[in-house]
Amino acid sequence: DTGVSQDPRHKITKRGQNVTFRCDPISEHNRLYWYRQTLGQGPEFLTYFQNEAQLEKSRLLSDRFSAERPKGSFSTLEIQRTEQGDSAMYLCASSRLRDPESSGANVLTFGAGSRLTVL
Amino acid sequence: AQKVTQAQTEISVVEKEDVTLDCVYETRDTTYYLFWYKQPPSGELVFLIRRNSFDEQNEISGRYSWNFQKSTSSFNFTITASQVVDSAVYFCALSEAWGTGNQFYFGTGTSLTVIP
Numbered sequence: 001d002t003g004v005s006q007d008p009r010h011k012i013t014k015r016g017q018n019v020t021f022r023c024d025p026i027s028e029h030n031r032l033y034w035y036r037q038t039l040g041q042g043p044e045f046l047t048y049f050q051n052e053a054q055l056e057k058s059r060l061l062s063d064r065f066s067a068e069r070p071k072g073s074f075s076t077l078e079i080q081r082t083e084q085g086d087s088a089m090y091l092c093a094s095s096r097l098r099d100p101e102s103s104g105a106n107v108l109t110f111g112a113g114s115r116l117t118v119l
Numbered sequence: 120a121q122k123v124t125q126a127q128t129e130i131s132v133v134e135k136e137d138v139t140l141d142c143v144y145e146t147r148d149t150t151y152y153l154f155w156y157k158q159p160p161s162g163e164l165v166f167l168i169r170r171n172s173f174d175e176q177n178e179i180s181g182r183y184s185w186n187f188q189k190s191t192s193s194f195n196f197t198i199t200a201s202q203v204v205d206s207a208v209y210f211c212a213l214s215e216a217w218g219t220g221n222q223f224y225f226g227t228g229t230s231l232t233v234i235p
Contacts, residue, residue, distance in 0.1 A: 035223075040228075041227055041228075042123075042210050042212070042225030042226050042227050042228050043164070043210075043223070043225050044225070045222050045223065056222075089162065091164070093164075107154075107166050107169055108164075108166070108223065109166070110156075110163055110165075111163065112161060112162045112163040113162045113163070115162075
């Protein structure tokens with residue numbers, strides 16, 4: 001397994017357009033997370049899935065944002081009617097359901113991110 | 120509420136110098152986890168260490184060491200004999216205990232530049 005893959009790595013779009021990002025997690029990982037990172041900031045949680053179920057969404061995730069993980073494998077994050085404030089790096093991460101080395105918080109394995117620029 | 124503060128925005132050191140990156144956290148939970156991640160220019164966050172709130176033992180891994188002090192709510196990271204390849208942004212993060220495990224609270228990061 002080569003890790004978490006994200007596509008595209010870079011996307012430039014005009015305000016008002018829709019964009020979609022794809023994330024392929026590590027195959028044996030049940031959990032998949034989306035984070036957003038703006039310049040000079042740490043990643044901020046957007047949403048996460050356990051298998052195909054979306055279990056939590058941040059209030060950062062406005063109605064224009066939708067994420068899916070239809071078969072419990074890859075996930076897509078769509079942003080409709082993009083705004084300049086959506087410009088950011090969108091990070092995907094995955095983790096096991098249970099970490100065999102710990103009964104606690106799992107280690108997240110991150111992808112390289114998808115950088116969105118909205119003109 | 121959970122919060123992670125990395126007061127050092129940018130640090131520059133000359134190669135072979137030691138450098139310590141500070142991390143202060145806030146949480147009401149008695150069980151929590153602390154992490155350090157490295158983000159090189161390529162952008163991918165790389166896991167460095169996880170520490171649970173019941174384990175205050177310091178840890179050393181090669182040139183890296185971590186000092187966890189619950190009394191001051193700090194989890195500092197020291198790089199000994201820094202190298203150019205250590206240049207990156209380093210993030211400290213806090214996570215709730217198992218049961219949720221979904222929310223990682225990241226600090227704003229410290230950008231480290233190691234000058235050859």
